[in-house]
């Protein structure tokens with residue numbers, strides 16, 4: 046509450062003697078006191094001064110106290126209104142109180158102590174009303190900012206609200222953005238949202254996946270080439286840099302880009318200029334950079350996958366996408382969203398999940414994040430009949446080597462689900478603690494799980510497992526040779 050020295054009181058009475066005695070009685074109190082001889086004069090003062098409490102006589106010529114306080118209630122609802130009354134017209138006073146025109150009353154002839162007490166109570170009430178209004182407006186603001194959908198994102202968890210706010214702030218700026226997060230957490234969606242919330246939204250959003258493009262074609266993909274620059278360059282070709290002019294260039298999985306090419310990207314980021322492969326002509330474009338990686342960028346720098354100077358140029362704003370298992374009940378919102386999406390796509394009817402199915406979805410760890418959940422729901426929509434997806438259906442589609450207890454008949458209790466895949470080693474150990482699984486088996490389970498999570502994308506699976514893609518190819522080849 047404002048300090049009492051900032052409190053202004055207004056007394057309105059047609060008897061100057063009463064006004065003088067009131068001012069005298071309050072002269073040692075920390076209030077700023079104004080007086081008026083009529084309701085009309087009181088309204089003039091209200092126009093000029095912010096007044097906290099008005100105390101008005103009831104019986105006055107022309108405008109009565111009730112009329113005056115009624116006007117104050119309408120024009121200045123935050124000003125508290127007290128009536129001085131001789132109790133001759135109790136009915137009129139009660140009516141005025143019930144209509145909200147008057148907050149309280151003081152009986153004439155008044156005791157000065159009771160005036161002080163009533164003023165204090167009025168100020169307390171005013172403080173409570175102000176606090177309540179402040180809480181209400183911050184609640185409304187909070188609810189407004191609390192979103193379950195944001196661009197193409199679904200999710201109302203606290204973790205995602207932080208992401209939405211970061212995108213909202215970063216989007217309209219000119220700053221480059223570096224997005225980190227595990228595979229399938231929505232980094233590309235975030236890059237798209239940054240572009241769409243920027244002034245560049247009507248210009249192109251060009252996405253280049255550095256892991257998907259062979260190393261020797263990458264430079265030409267980014268900068269373009271001229272005819273004859275290399276064998277196969279049969280015509281001039283624009284690269285992503287030119288296509289993104291005026292818009293946003295999203296370099297996904299930047300840590301997979303050849304370290305030598307990263308030096309050229311650094312110059313491009315610094316100057317906006319580049320040369321097409323095979324050309325000596327310097328071209329200039331206006332591009333905003335958004336980059337992403339599912340590696341820890343600092344580790345990638347230490348391992349010589351990422352140039353430090355490039356990282357610091359690009360990492361003006363960093364956004365970290367939370368793993369799905371840190372988003373609480375978002376997993377259910379997403380499961381329902383994908384169920385609806387794929388039901389429409391596959392032209393099938395599903396009404397939702399049973400309670401125990403939802404519990405199972407909630408308990409699973411989703412190591413492949415939203416992408417894994419998306420693929421999982423798609424496979425269920427394709428493979429099952431609906432209309433309600435029950436526990437058994439979810440259980441049957443979860444990775445087969447996870448131990449999920451069979452649901453006893455008629456029971457709808459949540460079940461214990463072993464987490465995967467990070468905890469698979471624990472899981473294997475738990476299966477029979479007297480028997481230790483051979484290292485090769487443990488390794489194979491981990492690799493198969495990573496491939497499942499990454500939709501058989503070996504480069505991504507290798508990155509999750511923190512080994513090189515060639516190691517993974519070698520292992521897969523060994524197994525296929527062993528089984529053939």
Ligand SMILES: Nc1ncnc2c1ncn2[C@@H]1O[C@H](COP(=O)(O)OP(=O)(O)OP(=O)(O)O)[C@@H](O)[C@H]1O
Pocket residue numbers: 197198199200226227228229230231232233234235297339379415416419505
């Ligand atoms: N919050 C979300 N709401 C709805 N769909 C989402 C959400 N997050 C991700 N998706 C969907 O999940 C899939 C994976 O998202 P995305 O490609 O953006 O992830 P990523 O982090 O870029 O993955 P990667 O690192 O493997 O490239 C996409 O189909 C995307 O539309």
